[in-house]
Amino acid sequence: MKIPAHGKPKNQIKSELKAFAARDLPWREGKTLAYIYDPGPEIEEIAKWAYMEFLTENGLDPTVYPSMMLIENELIAMASSHLGDVPGVVGNFTSGGTESCMLAVKTARDFARATKPQIKEPEIILPVTAHAAFHKGCHYLGVKKVLVPVDPKTFKADPAAIERAITPNTVLIVASAVSYAHGVLDPIEAIGKIAEKHKLLFHVDGCIGGFLLPYFKRLGAKLGEFDFRVPGVTSMSMDYHKYAYCPKGASVILHRSKDLRRFQMYAAADWTGYTIINPTIQSSKTGGPMAAAWAVLNTLGDDGYMRFAKRIHDATHIIVEGIRKNPHLRLLGEPDLNLVAFTADEFSCFHIIDEMKARGWYVQPQFGYHGSEPNVHLSIGQNVFEMAHEFAAALDDAAEAARPKGFSQIAAKVKSELARMNPADFKPAMLADLMRGAGIEDGQLPRKSAELNQILNVLPPKVTEFALIEFMNERYVYREKK
């Protein structure tokens, strides 16, 4: 494809772009329980206005765009007061949870380089429920991840397992407030004590839960401390683009002190161009997400968020009780917030995803890993409130329809073949056969996903990772429209 020889009229541009979105998730109907954080049209409008107003400002150099630093500092001050209001806490605005988590890894690695130069192979302790963003951070930054099991019933991090995993090379402990998969709050106070005892850095990942947790506490939820009031906590991440309902590209990383935050930053003066000083990963960056986040926080205000939290709380209660009452479904853990995982024993829970889709609802598959069985994930937003009973009824209906479908024969066969085989011997050609068996031809996903999900679920994680990269490598190629 070439750049068009002549520019197209605006109307054509608009209609062509709109047509691209035709097959995207129909989230505006409110029936999407993952990916989307929908605050409703009024908030969306002010967010869009602020985003466009600062679209062309460049956060690269706040001495030239002082507005960028001003807005960022206010966003960080609000985050810090929300997460314990502890003096001395500093932070930065980032493009999302993944960047915040990766910066926590970088900070720990570089802090160790400066203070414990004897460490040649730094290690990070991750409960298996910690978000994959930390795995990515370790992968990009050359840090070893040390995975530790969690409590098999509650799915909360196990402080004793964390303490056992500490070695002279440990540079950071990570825990979640709350975990994405099961929505549970790790025992932050107990882990904080271990971090203090061993003089280790401790990052609490509040990307998805950090903003909402204080509101759930105010609504009466009995939850332990999880923020900077826990003495051992040295850094935290929290996403404004999740339950603070800001447009995507909005997260923060906070450190207990400037002395620690220094190791997050990067400067480069040894080249021919302008001097680089980047507090975060991006260099040139639009001011849109920052201005939009500021606008949304200031438009909703604390009372607006409290109203949202109550809606989220009540919708979650209705849906969780519905799952509890259904004899064919089983919750995994007891969610502390609004993120729920459930499974089924008599049939593959992945059929529920197809059945829900047929009823107009989008819910997310999660594969089995380390005692967490394959399950269905729900992220319950404020927009689900009015439809919570309808959702629960659809889920009962979907479970009933899924019951006779049982389990995949192909997945069972793959599982037994893999059991006899060294995963390293797994060849791409075998994968192509499997994918064909699951209904994937020419890289196109099947209309029903249960078969594919069951097969992916039995593959060793390394093979799944390989398969996913192959799949994406194939898909990100321009093809002439037929």
Ligand SMILES: Cc1ncc(COP(=O)(O)O)c(C=O)c1O
């Ligand atoms: C606990 C947690 N940490 C990190 C992330 C990564 O955030 P993002 O998708 O914004 O990069 C997520 C995303 O859901 C999350 O739930």
